[in-house]
Amino acid sequence: EVQLVESGGVVVQPGGSLRLSCAASGFTFDDYTMHWVRQAPGKGLEWVSLISWDGGSTYYADSVKGRFTISRDNSKNSLYLQMNSLRTEDTALYYCAKDMVQGVIITWRFDYWGQGTLVTVSS
Amino acid sequence: AIRMTQSPSSLSASTGDRVTITCRASQGISSYLAWYQQKPGKAPKLLIYAASTLQSGVPSRFSGSGSGTDFTLTISCLQSEDFATYYCQQYYSYPGTFGQGTKVEIK
Numbered sequence: 001e002v003q004l005v006e007s008g009g010v011v012v013q014p015g016g017s018l019r020l021s022c023a024a025s026g027f028t029f030d031d032y033t034m035h036w037v038r039q040a041p042g043k044g045l046e047w048v049s050l051i052s053w054d055g056g057s058t059y060y061a062d063s064v065k066g067r068f069t070i071s072r073d074n075s076k077n078s079l080y081l082q083m084n085s086l087r088t089e090d091t092a093l094y095y096c097a098k099d100m101v102q103g104v105i106i107t108w109r110f111d112y113w114g115q116g117t118l119v120t121v122s123s
Numbered sequence: 124a125i126r127m128t129q130s131p132s133s134l135s136a137s138t139g140d141r142v143t144i145t146c147r148a149s150q151g152i153s154s155y156l157a158w159y160q161q162k163p164g165k166a167p168k169l170l171i172y173a174a175s176t177l178q179s180g181v182p183s184r185f186s187g188s189g190s191g192t193d194f195t196l197t198i199s200c201l202q203s204e205d206f207a208t209y210y211c212q213q214y215y216s217y218p219g220t221f222g223q224g225t226k227v228e229i230k
Contacts, residue, residue, distance in 0.1 A: 045159075045167065045210055045221040061218055095166055108214035109157050111178065113166035 002026040002112045004096050009117030016086050020117055022079040022096030030054070030074035033099035033106045036081050038092035039116070048094070049081065050106065057106075064090075086121045093118050125149050125213050129222035135230040142198040144225045146211035151191045155215035158187055158196045161224075162207045170209075171196065201227075 008020040022034070036048040049060045049070040058070050069082040079096050094117050097110035126149035136142050146156065154174040159167040169178045171187040174194055184199045198205055206229055211222040 044224045045161075045212075047218050047220070059217060100169075100172070108212075108217075108219035109169065109172050110159075110167070111169050113168075115166055 002098065004098065004112060004114035006094060006096050006114045006117035009094060009119045011120045011122060012086055013123050014086060014088055014121055016121070018083045018086065018119060020081040020083065020094055020096075020119070022114055024077045024079065024096075024098070027098070027112075028102070029072075029077040031102035034072060034079045035097045035099065035108075035110060036070060036079075037095045037097050037110065037113075038090075039095070040089075040092045043092075046092075047108075050099070050108075051079070052106065053103065083119070086119075088121050091119060091121045124218060124220050125152060125216055127211055127213055127220050127222040129209075129211055129225045131225060132223065133226040133228060135228050136201050137230045138201055138203055140201045140230075142201050142205075142227060144196045144209055144211075144227075146189075146194045146196070146222050148192045148194075148213055148215075152213045152215035154190045155213055156187075156189070156194050157212045157214060158185075159210045159212065159221075160205075160207045161210065167210065198227075 003025045005023045035050045051058050051070045067085045071080045096114045098112040100109040100111040101107045128147045130145045156174045158171040161167040175187045186197045208224045208226045
């Protein structure tokens, strides 16, 4: 059974930093592109970032570019999101999500999601 | 970025009703469209991709159609477990963008 378990969400002050983690199991982690998607309270879904299966390619939403860094450790079946210079508008539930197709193709279709970890940016 | 607009934003329906949700893209996206269902306090669930392909395990009462800029999600006979918020998402171009969601509520 595929499982994605996020952690690391806390309350942080504007300008602060945070590192989110996502522990994956139930599939061959290093075969798949992985994504972070967020959802502000009561709002819709916003894609944040992706990393290719080997970590060689990363992409970011314009809203987080230059502030967030995605990474992965395939030996630990783990995905990370380093979040710096946090803003109040970054307050959201952050989901890690698995791309649907294995290998080099990035489909942007998310077939498994974690339950999310809540990041609150507030003074 | 491609803008996705769903309509309506919310609707009220009864169990057994046929429900249709529309999603419009700001430019042509061929059939690169997915639909997700999200229940309160839960993660989104992939229902349909490639505009009309049902994800494994999704009941056949769900169907999708369309191509280019206009798409629909239809629930043929609404069940109690279908009351949720539905999102469309284009994956034709980076970044994959979502619609604002359609909340299906009990009438």
